[in-house]
Structures are given as structure tokens and as C-alpha cells.
Amino acid sequence: MATSRKPGGPKWAWTAVLLFIVTKLKSIAGLLKFSKVGGTLLTMLVSVGAYAIAYPLPFAIGFVVLILIHELGHSIAAKQKGLPVSAPIFIPFIGALIAMKRHPRDAATEAYIAFGGPLLGTIGAVLFLAAGVMLDNRLLISLANVGFMLNLINLLPIHPLDGGRISTAVTRWLWLVGLIAGLVVIIDLFSPSRPGSWIFVLLWVMFAWDLYQKFVRKRLKPDQQLIQLNTVMVPYASLYEQGLPFPGQHHRRELSFTTWSDLSTGEQTVRYTWEGYIDHAERIMPNQAVIHKVEAVGCNRHDDTQELSITSKMEFSPHVNDRYYEVPVRTRWMFGIAYGVLAAALGTLIYAANHLL
Known part of the structure; x- marks a missing residue:
């Protein structure tokens, strides 16, 4: 005999929590005004609630923590270069972002800041993997695997992903590689049921249009x-x-x-x-x-x-400003080697994590 299932469980609970947070957003924001990280804490909580609708709560928490580690990498790198940045703001199903109060003045600085995110993000995911192996915890290993994939996708040479910004200090020809690689990713991994798939398609289309504007249209017609x-x-x-x-x-x-x-x-x-x-x-x-x-x-x-x-x-x-892209040859090689090593390391780590699951 079939029985009807009453609404309940963690997904329903977190849906209710998310709706409550949205309705009380103004009041909560007022309470958190005293803190520079108030917006970060609030948007982290909203993101956890949003991800918990689709995934188990522990996974949602771990995923948001991995995103936070990635963004902190950007913040630390920016501060090392003397550029003030805001605290991270989380956007459900998109990730997080930091606002730079002053833009980099050359491609090498932009690449350095971009590299900080996937570098620290990879270190964070390695710690998750190590903890998962020591504790024999599949959840931590799964989170580590997702973290590796997140950082590897971010290394695709597509603006505004980190790889697209790192490419400015290596060679802008990598943008053409990113255009092709991004299309391959869309064909291979696109799923209409995943919000992230649509977001990636939108990023790729914007990137392709930007390349057309920069390298095709402007050569045919001055952009006045x-x-x-x-x-x-x-x-x-x-x-x-x-x-x-x-x-x-x-x-x-x-x-x-x-x-x-x-x-x-x-x-x-x-x-x-x-x-x-x-x-x-x-x-x-x-x-x-x-x-x-x-x-x-x-x-x-x-x-x-x-x-x-x-x-x-x-x-x-x-x-x-064409001088923006003038990077010493040695610096180009350093970024290029670091970029390749990190991408290869992430590919190896994904392979290892998949075999541990």
C-alpha cells in the first residue's frame, strides 16, 4: 500500500531557513553592520542554506568553506601587492567574489592575485583529502575532489575565471585555448538541471563576445x-x-x-x-x-x-593600455611553469581522490 510522504527532512528545513533569512535580510544586515565581515558571514549562511536544498547539510557547509579558502587566497595575494580588497561576498550557485578598491596596474600583478585563489584553494582541498584518508571519511574525500575540480575549472584560460587573468601574464594566445577548451567542457559536462552549467555557458558566451570585440571588431572598425x-x-x-x-x-x-x-x-x-x-x-x-x-x-x-x-x-x-601586458620574459616563464604545474597537480589529485571513493 502506497503512503504519501509528508514534507520534512533537511531540505525542507533549510528551504524554510533560507526563506526566513531572505525576508529578514535587512534586519540581519543592520545587526552585522558593525563588523567588516558581516556581509561575508551573512552571505555564507545564505549559501549554505541554498546548497543544503540540493545536497546534504554537511556537504553544503564543507563546499562553502572550500570556496572561502579559495577567495582568501585572492585576498592574501592582493594585500601582498598592496591592493585593498573587500571581504568575500558569497552568491549561491555562482561562488563568491571580492571587490578590489584599486585595480592592478599591470598584467603580472593581476596574474599574481588570480593565482592566489586556486593555489590556496588547492592546499585547502589537500587538507580535506588528508583528513578524509586519516579518518576514513568519504564525505571529506568527496569534498576534496569537488575542491580540486572547482580549482581546475577556475584555471581554464577564460575571463573572468582565474586562468583567464593568469594568461595575461603568460600569453594572450591562451585565451584561444580557453575558448576551445570551454566549448569542450560545455559539450561534455553540460546538464540543464545544474544551475552551474548555465552559468558556465553564460561566462563562455561573454568571453567569446569579448574576444570578438577586442581582436576582430576593433580591427575592422574603430570603437568610438x-x-x-x-x-x-x-x-x-x-x-x-x-x-x-x-x-x-x-x-x-x-x-x-x-x-x-x-x-x-x-x-x-x-x-x-x-x-x-x-x-x-x-x-x-x-x-x-x-x-x-x-x-x-x-x-x-x-x-x-x-x-x-x-x-x-x-x-x-x-x-x-598595451603597456599593461608588457611582462618580463622571466616573469612570463615563471607564471607559465607555475600555471602548468598547478593544473597538472590538480588533475593528478582528482585522479587520486576518485580512486579513494
Whole structure:
């Protein structure tokens, strides 16, 4: 006689816990504001709950710990290079990330920071494996195996994975290898039921598009972009006082501008003026750019507020610093050898862990 199963068990319990955390997120975040690692602890807890829906709770905890060890590797490497970073923030079924408050200024530094994650992550997984062998614990061995695979996949030369960043200091030709290897991984391991599969496909597509933009499209057509700047409001009274005319609705003119970058943050600012109309307006660029021109493209009168609105646009091209990729030959060889050794070691460790299961 068949019996119906009532909802219960750890998966249902952790689903309820996860829903509770989400509904109370604002309150919990307020309680954790005093701590720099408050966000890390909260997002770790949410991730454990999310993974526990699909996997046993001990596995979910161990998996999140392995991700934490990996991210700490990046944090330690960044601090060794004098670059401040945030505490890790966990995103269920994606992993975790750290925000860099200042970007690396050369490919060698970027590669060093990227290498720290899989290196420490591999050491952490080895400790799990050693503990699993000593305690004859299949769970720890399984976690170690997952840790090895996680770090090996991260070494694929695909941006924004760690391997893609390490490749900048070895040779950018590895990106082509990563493009092909990533497609092989998708064909071989893709499963619609696994969220991670869709995320990897998305990363690969973004990487392929970025390569096309960098090495194909830009060679065929210079990448000039146009953005609309914030509308500037000028009081009628100011124009009356200076005896200035009211420009027509379709009035256009090039504006004077200056631009500079903050050496500590790398942030670029563009300041533009129109004597009598725009004293000085500023725009922070999201990335370094070559500014071609700033132009007023329209003026509208607003009699209800007694103001004139001026719309402007800026034409620019993203700045590509080729010197960023200039790495001494010895450094390239060091990163290349370390990269290959770590990848080979992870492959060997995966083979060993599979035989212990």
C-alpha cells in the first residue's frame, strides 16, 4: 500500500531557513553592520542554506568553506601587492567574489592575485583529502575532489575565471585555448538541471563576445562611442544678468573640456564648460577613455521653472593600455611553469581522490 510522504527532512528545513533569512535580510544586515565581515558571514549562511536544498547539510557547509579558502587566497595575494580588497561576498550557485578598491596596474600583478585563489584553494582541498584518508571519511574525500575540480575549472584560460587573468601574464594566445577548451567542457559536462552549467555557458558566451570585440571588431572598425551627459539647468536670471541670448532648441556647439585621472584610484574625470552657460560640469568615466569631443546638442526653455536646460553628448574611445601586458620574459616563464604545474597537480589529485571513493 502506497503512503504519501509528508514534507520534512533537511531540505525542507533549510528551504524554510533560507526563506526566513531572505525576508529578514535587512534586519540581519543592520545587526552585522558593525563588523567588516558581516556581509561575508551573512552571505555564507545564505549559501549554505541554498546548497543544503540540493545536497546534504554537511556537504553544503564543507563546499562553502572550500570556496572561502579559495577567495582568501585572492585576498592574501592582493594585500601582498598592496591592493585593498573587500571581504568575500558569497552568491549561491555562482561562488563568491571580492571587490578590489584599486585595480592592478599591470598584467603580472593581476596574474599574481588570480593565482592566489586556486593555489590556496588547492592546499585547502589537500587538507580535506588528508583528513578524509586519516579518518576514513568519504564525505571529506568527496569534498576534496569537488575542491580540486572547482580549482581546475577556475584555471581554464577564460575571463573572468582565474586562468583567464593568469594568461595575461603568460600569453594572450591562451585565451584561444580557453575558448576551445570551454566549448569542450560545455559539450561534455553540460546538464540543464545544474544551475552551474548555465552559468558556465553564460561566462563562455561573454568571453567569446569579448574576444570578438577586442581582436576582430576593433580591427575592422574603430570603437568610438557616444554617451549623453547629465542635463545642466541654467536659471533665466543668470542669463539676464550677463546679457546672454537664449540658444535655440536645436543649437549645437563644441564645448571646452579637460580630463584627468586619479593616480591612486585610476578614476578618470571629464570637466566641460560653456562660458556663461555651464560653469563646470563633470562626468566620471567608468573606464579610462580617450575623449574626442564634448558637444551641446539641444537647449530647451522651461518657463514654468524659469530655467534653460542644456543637453550635451560626449564622443570617446575606450583607452587600451598595451603597456599593461608588457611582462618580463622571466616573469612570463615563471607564471607559465607555475600555471602548468598547478593544473597538472590538480588533475593528478582528482585522479587520486576518485580512486579513494
